Amino acid sequence: MWTWFHRLASPPTFYRLANLLTPWLLALALALLAIGVYGGLYLAPADYQQGDAFRIIYVHVPAAALSLSIYMTMAVAGGIALIWRMKLAEIAVVTAAPIGASFTALALITGMLWGKPTWGAYWVWDARLTSELVLLFLYLGVIGLNQAYSDARTAARACAWLALVGVINVPIVHYSVQWWNSLHQGSTILSIDGIAKPKISGPMLWPLLLTLAGFYLFFGAALLRRMQNEVLLREKNARWVQELFAI
Amino acid sequence: MTKRQKRIYAVAGLVVGVGVAAALGFTAFRKNMMYFYTPSDLIAGDVPVGANLELGGLVEKGSLVRAEGLKIQFSVADCAKAVPVRYEGVVPDLFREGQGVVATGHMGDDHVFVATRILAKHDENYMPPRVAESLKSEDGKHSCAPFKSVAANAG
Numbered sequence: 001m002w003t004w005f006h007r008l009a010s011p012p013t014f015y016r017l018a019n020l021l022t023p024w025l026l027a028l029a030l031a032l033l034a035i036g037v038y039g040g041l042y043l044a045p046a047d048y049q050q051g052d053a054f055r056i057i058y059v060h061v062p063a064a065a066l067s068l069s070i071y072m073t074m075a076v077a078g079g080i081a082l083i084w085r086m087k088l089a090e091i092a093v094v095t096a097a098p099i100g101a102s103f104t105a106l107a108l109i110t111g112m113l114w115g116k117p118t119w120g121a122y123w124v125w126d127a128r129l130t131s132e133l134v135l136l137f138l139y140l141g142v143i144g145l146n147q148a149y150s151d152a153r154t155a156a157r158a159c160a161w162l163a164l165v166g167v168i169n170v171p172i173v174h175y176s177v178q179w180w181n182s183l184h185q186g187s188t189i190l191s192i193d194g195i196a197k198p199k200i201s202g203p204m205l206w207p208l209l210l211t212l213a214g215f216y217l218f219f220g221a222a223l224l225r226r227m228q229n230e231v232l233l234r235e236k237n238a239r240w241v242q243e244l245f246a247i
Numbered sequence: 248m249t250k251r252q253k254r255i256y257a258v259a260g261l262v263v264g265v266g267v268a269a270a271l272g273f274t275a276f277r278k279n280m281m282y283f284y285t286p287s288d289l290i291a292g293d294v295p296v297g298a299n300l301e302l303g304g305l306v307e308k309g310s311l312v313r314a315e316g317l318k319i320q321f322s323v324a325d326c327a328k329a330v331p332v333r334y335e336g337v338v339p340d341l342f343r344e345g346q347g348v349v350a351t352g353h354m355g356d357d358h359v360f361v362a363t364r365i366l367a368k369h370d371e372n373y374m375p376p377r378v379a380e381s382l383k384s385e386d387g388k389h390s391c392a393p394f395k396s397v398a399a400n401a402g
Contacts, residue, residue, distance in 0.1 A: 048379035049341060049369065057373070083254045120339030120366045124349075126282035164261055168269045179273075181281040181303060181395055183349055185371040200373040 009088050011231045012240040018224040025221035032214035039207030047204075056114045058208055061189070062215035064107035067135060068170050070100035070219065074142070075167035078160030088227070090156035091234070093163055094146045095226035099219060101139035108132060119183060127176035128184035135173055138166040152234060281397045283349050285325040289360070293398035302330065302360055303349045303368065304394050311344050323348060323360070326391040334362040341367035347389055368393070 040058035149155035283303035347368035
């Protein structure tokens, strides 16, 4: 098992494997997103009180879920990078950050667009919105820190430490709507009592699950591609890279 | 202890340390993290006197009275108590009896809360109108559970 793990961690093997995997991930992601968006925008009925405004859920919830999942990915990769000094984990930390920042920004923007017609305000400083904004700043911090060092490996390790310090914010974002009074409503899908009694009706739920899966697969494809680029950049003098681009 | 073991302890120590620090900090400042007070807090006097604050609760059924212009009066209730609210201005589309709201304003001398802004607080349930009609409880009210007393929860 460990030999397999070590072989996967070697940059050339990773590069080839990612090359094989990425097109499939991307194709599946686009297919799921297409069906999910069609289901969400055309097939799903309007909500009983929010009308058509609720349909932004099909972008907002996947973006928000990813903003937390990507940070968790970054923190786990950071831990591996710091403890085992694994190059691929270092690369994962620094390449995941811009994707995470993008999805966090998307979650904040779609949330504001949703808040105005339903709540009556684009923004309030409640616990959920504020902690999600802190999450964006954490991502931007990792991106900035990575640029601050000239040595790529030192930079990645500094980013890994920051990712680990900030990981405390992930449960805070998720549980903010339970721990504190907030304007933002509670979780629709990820809640204990929601399993026994669904909080969203079936025709509205399945497109959401499809766009969720589509967003996650897209993240997988985007992360692999970004990691491949970074691997090439860092190993540009290695023989396997030279051979790869030999004419 | 090998170098790797040291690094494992460093990483685990950092995560646990930050977690404990955050838990202590948030427990101490729990009150300040609440976005709104509830009618129970207002009636018990557990709020800063005369200050501008947020009041959250459900618009009580049958309490909404429309006066001339954009003036309205209604009661905001949590699971236990209710407070009358006076407001003049535009309300969100979702504003109606039984709906969750968060009102910004201050307690008037006549024990009526004078609101300067009303926001709607909807819940996490989504369904088509047909389903909502069949599910409606007798009073057609949303759950009062999200409106937790700040004093009772934060000590």
